[in-house]
Amino acid sequence: MAIEVRPLRETDDRTSFQSGDEQLDIFFRRFAGQNQFRHHIGATYVAVEGETVLGFATVTVGQIEIERLPLNLRRRLPDYPLPILRLARLAARRDAQGKGVGEHLMRAVFTIARELREKLGCVGVVVDAKPAAESYYSRYGFVALEVVEGTLEERPTPKPMFLPVSAIIQAVRPARPSKK
Numbered sequence: 001m002a003i004e005v006r007p008l009r010e011t012d013d014r015t016s017f018q019s020g021d022e023q024l025d026i027f028f029r030r031f032a033g034q035n036q037f038r039h040h041i042g043a044t045y046v047a048v049e050g051e052t053v054l055g056f057a058t059v060t061v062g063q064i065e066i067e068r069l070p071l072n073l074r075r076r077l078p079d080y081p082l083p084i085l086r087l088a089r090l091a092a093r094r095d096a097q098g099k100g101v102g103e104h105l106m107r108a109v110f111t112i113a114r115e116l117r118e119k120l121g122c123v124g125v126v127v128d129a130k131p132a133a134e135s136y137y138s139r140y141g142f143v144a145l146e147v148v149e150g151t152l153e154e155r156p157t158p159k160p161m162f163l164p165v166s167a168i169i170q171a172v173r174p175a176r177p178s179k180k
């Protein structure tokens with residue numbers, strides 16, 4: 001499978017995208033386009049094979065209070081909010097999962113984080129991981145962040161996780177051949 005990652009286009013067909021996570025699918029179908037092309041509050045990248053969208057990652061800039069970072073990462077950093085890249089959404093089409101789509105998207109996100117570091121500053125990538133996806137991010141080296149705000153009891157709480165930019169190069173696993 002030849003997978004390419006590129007910015008979302010207005011002409012991309014988003015109507016049939018299904019990852020198995022309804023909230024993510026609704027976001028992609030209804031909001032990813034307007035957030036990117038009208039409101040400019042985030043950028044979505046798609047993994048495509050030809051014209052077919054196999055997955056997407058939405059990123060935006062953000063900041064993090066230093067006291068939420070793991071202790072070993074706070075050293076030498078100033079005591080004010082620090083710039084981060086937020087991985088706001090990530091999903092692969094259900095019938096394409098397990099074939100490296102997520103990995104292609106993660107690599108693209110890591111490239112953006114490195115570019116952001118050079119151009120504007122960036123200490124790392126933050127993702128609000130759904131409980132079922134925590135171990136997916138752990139394998140890239142993401143660690144749980146200190147939670148400062150209160151949590152809602154009635155729904156599974158996404159866990160904020162962090163990967164320092166400095167660890168990104170080491171965190172990317174070697175490319176493996178795509179499965180058919």
Ligand SMILES: CC(C)(COP(=O)(O)OP(=O)(O)OC[C@H]1O[C@@H](n2cnc3c(N)ncnc32)[C@H](O)[C@@H]1OP(=O)(O)O)[C@@H](O)C(=O)NCCC(=O)NCCS
Nearest residue numbers: 090091092097098099100101102103129130132133135136
């Ligand atoms: C999580 C997700 C994006 C991964 O994408 P993918 O294209 O299936 O992942 P890849 O093919 O790059 O990687 C597959 C590997 O990740 C593992 N993996 C996939 N989903 C996982 C999960 N939720 N938790 C832990 N490991 C996971 C697979 O077991 C596989 O392991 P292997 O390489 O040892 O065989 C995709 O499964 C998905 O869209 N899930 C539903 C939506 C979701 O949970 N999004 C994240 C919200 S925070």
